[in-house]
Amino acid sequence: MGVALRVRSVLSVTVLAVGLVLLLQPVGAAVTEVRQDSGVLTGIVEYQCTTTGSAEKQDIKVEVALTMPTTATTGEQMSIGWQGTYAEGTGLKAPATGLTTGTGLYAYASISELPGLTSATGVGTLTTVAANQVIPLPTVSVSLKTTPSNAGTATVRPAALNFGTAANAPSIECEVQNRTALTTYPLTVTAADQTGTEPETDTGTETDTDTESDAGTEPETDTGTDGNGKVQQTPSGPAATGGGGERGPDGRVFLLTGSLLILTAATGLLLRRRAWR
Known part of the structure; x- marks a missing residue:
């Protein structure tokens, strides 16, 4: 009877320990999932391609990822990253004349x-491609400006x-067939910073005392407003928006603490029973 009691006690402690291990696993999994979220969206684009001098059309699918600029300001050139790979076993084949040196892929957004x-x-x-061979897409991101x-x-x-030796002289043109079903990307453009003009005007018209007062208030207010405007309007991934539900106390910590106390009590009870015998 005593042996059976010990076996049941040991089994209870083992089950409790396994439960604690399983409880800890979701915490680590949640952290990993957040770190892997890059915020870059992808989508399948269906194209119908026409080659100059040929009536034959080719249908291809390309998985496209666009990376929006972190800041975009009026009057300044910005760049959108384009990355594409063939999807679902499709591939664009070179014409009967092949692709010569100097041919490029012209991507548009x-x-x-x-x-x-x-x-x-x-x-x-692009590299030189022989006749009727699949044209490899660029392996590095293309900057759309x-x-x-x-x-x-x-x-x-x-x-x-488009594929060709110049933007206005394409030898292959590929048009989008599923525009309304495409993944869309938000882009926010902020007005150019005008902070540098107001402090100079105030300095030239006010006395020394007023200038110090202006420098301590107005420039900081203007700069803060423009800066906050840019940050609030700049699209960013989940990793930049804060911890959300992971901020503050986690209820699982309290559950883990209580479970450890139960485990300690069970172990002490087992030892005391063995001592009595």
Whole structure:
């Protein structure tokens, strides 16, 4: 009877220890998931490609990821990162003449809902490709550049792909077929910083005492307002928005503490029973 009691006690302690291990696993998994979230979206773009001098059309699918700039300011050139890979076993084949040295991939992004800004474009380097062979897409990110003239929030989508020796002389043109189903990306453009002009005007018109007062208040207020405006409007991934539910006390810590106390009590009871015998 005593042996059976000891076996049951040992089994109870073992089950409790295993439960504590399982309790700790979700905590680590949650941290890993947050760190892996880069905030970069991807989507499958369906293209229909036409080769100059040929009536044959090719349908391909490309998985495209666009990386928005962390800051975009009116009057300054900005860059959108473009990365593409063929999807679902498709691939664009070179024409019967192949691709010669100097041929590039011209990638486009469409920009809507922001006056005066409709697209961004960039070129990626390609290697020489023999006739009827699949054209490899650039392995490095292609920078799509444009310059906004107005502040506001825009919607960005992947757009056309062209292949040729110049932007205005494509030998292969690929047009988007599923535009309404594409992943969209938010882009925020802020107005250019005007902080540097007001303090100079105040310094030239006020006395020395007033100048010191202005320097201690107005420039800091203007700078803080512009800075906060940029940060609040700049799109960023989850890793930059704060800890959310992971901030503050975690209820599982209290549960773990209570479980450890139970484990300690169970172990002490077992030892006392063995001592009595």
